[in-house]
Amino acid sequence: MRELPDTGDDGAPTRRRSERSHRAIVTATQELLVERGYRALTIEGVAARAGVGKQTIYRWWPSRAALVLEAYLAGSDEVVRPRTRTSTCADVRALLDWLVAVLTQPIGGRVLAGLVSDLKDDTELAERFQRDVVPARRQAMLAALERGRERGEIRADADLELAVDALHGAVFYRLLLSGAPLDAAFTKRLASQVLLGLSSGFVPIGD
Amino acid sequence: MRELPDTGDDGAPTRRRSERSHRAIVTATQELLVERGYRALTIEGVAARAGVGKQTIYRWWPSRAALVLEAYLAGSDEVVRPRTRTSTCADVRALLDWLVAVLTQPIGGRVLAGLVSDLKDDTELAERFQRDVVPARRQAMLAALERGRERGEIRADADLELAVDALHGAVFYRLLLSGAPLDAAFTKRLASQVLLGLSSGFVPIGD
Amino acid sequence: MRELPDTGDDGAPTRRRSERSHRAIVTATQELLVERGYRALTIEGVAARAGVGKQTIYRWWPSRAALVLEAYLAGSDEVVRPRTRTSTCADVRALLDWLVAVLTQPIGGRVLAGLVSDLKDDTELAERFQRDVVPARRQAMLAALERGRERGEIRADADLELAVDALHGAVFYRLLLSGAPLDAAFTKRLASQVLLGLSSGFVPIGD
Amino acid sequence: MRELPDTGDDGAPTRRRSERSHRAIVTATQELLVERGYRALTIEGVAARAGVGKQTIYRWWPSRAALVLEAYLAGSDEVVRPRTRTSTCADVRALLDWLVAVLTQPIGGRVLAGLVSDLKDDTELAERFQRDVVPARRQAMLAALERGRERGEIRADADLELAVDALHGAVFYRLLLSGAPLDAAFTKRLASQVLLGLSSGFVPIGD
DNA sequence: AAGTAACCGAGACGGTACGTCCGGTCTTTGG
DNA sequence: CCAAAGACCGGACGTACCGTCTCGGTTACTT
Missing domain, CATH: 1.10.10.60 (Homeodomain-like)
Structure with missing residues (x-):
């Protein structure tokens, strides 16, 4: 800092x-x-x-x-990032589970909500947050998706950044807004349904 | 209230x-x-x-x-909800555009961020928010997706609630966290990519 | 009222x-x-x-x-006024003891102090207080002194109003300002010492 | 303080x-x-x-x-204390006039009445008031009376503290309760009448 | 017997001040 | 020059009462 x-x-x-x-x-x-x-x-x-x-x-x-x-x-580095790399879907699920774990730590969601509120009144902080924090979280997910594209599981023209928006967005949406549960069933279905929209249509992605 | x-x-x-x-x-x-x-x-x-x-x-x-x-x-009812109903994708796009319009009103995002922060410390308020506000916003989108399923454009076993999580989540994620732009290009691609994941595979969706 | x-x-x-x-x-x-x-x-x-x-x-x-x-x-009429009339000094002492008893009732001194404070900001109340309350308290004492004058125990030119000022003043002074005790020894000595100043010099007063 | x-x-x-x-x-x-x-x-x-x-x-x-x-x-030290010392009665009168002058200053009586009311609810303040303020005011008067006793004008067994109670009490009584005037005639007669009660009976005290 | 007007309880209202908490700055003293 | 301690000005907090103002409901007199 x-x-x-x-x-x-x-x-x-x-x-x-x-x-x-x-x-x-x-x-x-x-x-x-x-x-x-x-x-x-x-x-x-x-x-x-x-x-x-x-x-x-x-x-x-x-x-x-x-x-x-x-x-x-x-304090947020205590949950270790997964390194599996078995299949795209498994990787995505593992990363979602990791994100959920990080956000449901004692210091996680409550603090994030507070920070989010302050970003709207503090341009400098918002910049730093969007430059340092957000991409760091997205990067691993993006890499997993790119590996999927290289393997041919994901369409070449798929918008992977957008996919991360949807994946992470759904998690944060439940955490901050809807209050719906952030459990394993959720991450599993979220991963497979979003990946379906990215699939090449030939190679099956399922779990 | x-x-x-x-x-x-x-x-x-x-x-x-x-x-x-x-x-x-x-x-x-x-x-x-x-x-x-x-x-x-x-x-x-x-x-x-x-x-x-x-x-x-x-x-x-x-x-x-x-x-x-x-x-x-x-004050949030000033932006009128769209009523198009031409195609599933068009409906979804229109509803996303409406959501974005509501959230980028002068009173929109900044206030929402503040509220979100307070939900974490005020259980009663959180309950009301999640009972009254969140479903009201989801309902129209859910209805559009269900019409799509009835028409056969969307798989029968698709998880529509999850789809709304992804669609709305992506919008809120950009608004509150990543700061990425909420423009027409974004909503267009978001709609079509998510709908791809829901499609029956036989009837083509999107434009 | x-x-x-x-x-x-x-x-x-x-x-x-x-x-x-x-x-x-x-x-x-x-x-x-x-x-x-x-x-x-x-x-x-x-x-x-x-x-x-x-x-x-x-x-x-x-x-x-x-x-x-x-x-x-x-509520202040609960302590009955003495009616002795044995000697001037005994009468004065009895009346002082009665005044002390009234003022040390649970509702007495504390309330009086509060009222006294408000008299300074409420002319109408002050008038009523000085017209109705003060003379009522002085009257019995004044009568006792006048009887003493008629008997020749008190000088003809003595200022009896002033004597009441001194007698009652000493009591209120201890009650409101100095905090010194309001006991029987006090009233006894007060009565005899003040009466000495009023005495004709020929007829002995006091006990 | x-x-x-x-x-x-x-x-x-x-x-x-x-x-x-x-x-x-x-x-x-x-x-x-x-x-x-x-x-x-x-x-x-x-x-x-x-x-x-x-x-x-x-x-x-x-x-x-x-x-x-x-x-x-x-703010109460602006009126200078008299230092006459001609005769006991003159001293007492001068000190009473000084007390009246202090109490009829703009800040005087009204404030004192307010303070008096608060003493009843604030033990600590009452203690300080009765330790610091009251004796300071009494001391000069007491000294004047003691000088009178040394000169033989005042009886050896006279209760001088009680005399101060009567002298000061009469002044405060008029100020706070009866509303009777605090003029020079009052202080003159008060001094002489109270001193009569203290006199040795041989040496005349009058003015 | 019905009409009516003041009185009643209840308590919402626009305000003022309370005593506390904290923000962000300034000052003092020591290392 | 940095750090601790904490006093300083300012401002908002949430509460307690002020004295005024509706509200129906009640009551006692008039008609």
């Missing part, structure tokens, strides 16, 4: 950010997000929990949302 | 809710949402704009989010 | 005040004064306790202070 | 109380007391007039009454 001080050769003593404070702040943010949720997270609360002055937070993060984004990213 | 007191024979009859204040509050909320957005909306601001005491708002709405939901719904 | 409807000969149908409500209001006021004190007394609280609409209170009393004054007076 | 944080060696060194804000708050309180009186004084009003956040007031004063007490004391 923010780089450590460059001890570059420009000779200036520059800033000496306390790594201890940095870690304490991010950790406190994660804990409070889990314990109380996004809405109840306050800078004062983070500062108190981290044993840090408020100014130290304001010095390094431009907004609460930026802090939460960093804490969120730092 | 909130019913008038039941004129049942149990309670004493007393002064009723002022419809004038009710309207003024909802209107003020809509105006302030357009002018300043969800984040900057305060109960005090609404009360001042509406020329109303704060208590009058707290008396009838349990939370800011509930008020916003009512204002949102009261 | 407020007269009942005069069924005068002016022919007007006039008002028909509910005596039941009147009593309920005064009683509720007294109870709440004892339970919570002057500061915590609210019109809404009285109305709720009395099972009465707020308007019924506002219709008959111009202010909270006026209501409290009525409730105070209605 | 409130001490600055102890610069003991236990606590961390940090930002101290702003003397600028302190003064602004006290001054604003005094002005508003004069302009509108005790009843109309609100914390919000003081904060607005002083250009200060409400929290800054709540941080340093536990109640409105405590703030008023400080403002009252800070």
Whole structure:
């Protein structure tokens, strides 16, 4: 989110950010997000929990949302990405299951909903989110689909980006809006039905 | 949103809710949402704009989010729903375009993002949202797909609810998360690609 | 405080005040004064306790202070005035003890302090208080002193009104300001010392 | 009223109380007391007039009454205490005139009445008032009477504290309760009549 | 006996102030 | 110069009451 001080050769003593404070702040943010949720997270609360002055937070993060984004990213890598690669459909299903797992972690959906709300009022944050976070999540899925195309399972003219929109969109839609369950049955049917629309029509894709 | 007191024979009859204040509050909320957005909306601001005491708002709405939901719904019917019914694909496209139009209204996406964030902390509101708002939006799309199935354009065993998840999900995903454009090209390709996955394989769909 | 409807000969149908409500209001006021004190007394609280609409209170009393004054007076006659008349000094002491008893009743000092505070902002109430309440309390003391003068125990040119100011003033001063105890030793010494200043110098006073 | 944080060696060194804000708050309180009186004084009003956040007031004063007490004391020293010392009676009269002058200042009686009312509901404030304010006012009078006793004008066994109760009590009684005038004639007769009760009977005290 | 007008309970209304919380900035002191 | 501590101004929170204003329902007098 923010780089450590460059001890570059420009000779200036520059800033000496306390790594201890940095870690304490991010950790406190994660804990409070889990314990109380996004809405109840306050800078004062983070500062108190981290044993840090408020100014130290304001010095390094431009907004609460930026802090939460960093804490969120730092904590979301705990669920390991699947690496199966057996069939396109199996890969897609595994990736959907992984996405669901990430989003239903304690820190997952609730925080994401809060962030989504702040993106609408914070252009800079929105840019960073759409540049760093969104593509990172899409990439693995896109790669799986491209492998499917190379194997001939997926039509050459299929719009794979659009397919990721539909796959991920359906997951987020249930998570954030409809409240419908995010279970294995859902991901299984979602994967097969969307892949049907991408299939070359000759090679069967089913599971 | 909130019913008038039941004129049942149990309670004493007393002064009723002022419809004038009710309207003024909802209107003020809509105006302030357009002018300043969800984040900057305060109960005090609404009360001042509406020329109303704060208590009058707290008396009838349990939370800011509930008020916003009512204002949102009261103002979202301005875009008229399409009634085409020429072909399944055309219908789906028209409904997607309608959804996009509704969501890109001045009051649309920004407010929705805010609401979505509050749903995570307000169970009662979430229930109402998922009972009243979500199905209302899905229904027309579902009906269009069912007509397609009756005509034989769509497989009998296709999961239509899932298809709506994918269609609407893709739209909301772009609106709230990826920031990708919501244009006519998008809705066109989305409709045809998803419908391909639902097609019976014999009757061609799409244009 | 407020007269009942005069069924005068002016022919007007006039008002028909509910005596039941009147009593309920005064009683509720007294109870709440004892339970919570002057500061915590609210019109809404009285109305709720009395099972009465707020308007019924506002219709008959111009202010909270006026209501409290009525409730105070209605409840302060429970301590019976002494009628001794043995000696001037004994009479004065008895009357001081009576005053102290009245003021240390549960409803006494705390309410008086509150009223005193409101007199400064409510001219009409102040007038009524100084016309009805104050002289009623002074009268018995003044009569006792006048009897002393007639007997020759008190100088003919002594300022008896001033003496009452000093006697009562000392009591209220301890009650409201200094917090010093209002016990029998105090009243005894106060009576004899003040009476010394009034004595004719020939006839001994005091015990 | 409130001490600055102890610069003991236990606590961390940090930002101290702003003397600028302190003064602004006290001054604003005094002005508003004069302009509108005790009843109309609100914390919000003081904060607005002083250009200060409400929290800054709540941080340093536990109640409105405590703030008023400080403002009252800070402003009551404008009338200089007399230092005559000619005769006991003249001294007493001068001190009574001084007390009357202090209490009839614009900020005087109205504020005192309000404070008196709050003392009944605020034990801590009452203690401070009775420890700091009351004795300060009594002391000069007591000293004058003691000088009189040393000179032989006042009986050795006279209760001087009680005499101050009577002298001051009469003044406050007129101010707060009876509304009778506080003029020079009053103080003159009060002084001489009370002193008569204290006199040794041999040395004349009159003026 | 019906009409009617004031009174009643209930409580919604536009407001004001409460005391608290937090945002974002500023100041102090020490490392 | 950074960091902790936390005071500062500002502003919104949700609550409590204010005094006024409808509402039917009730009651006691008039007609």
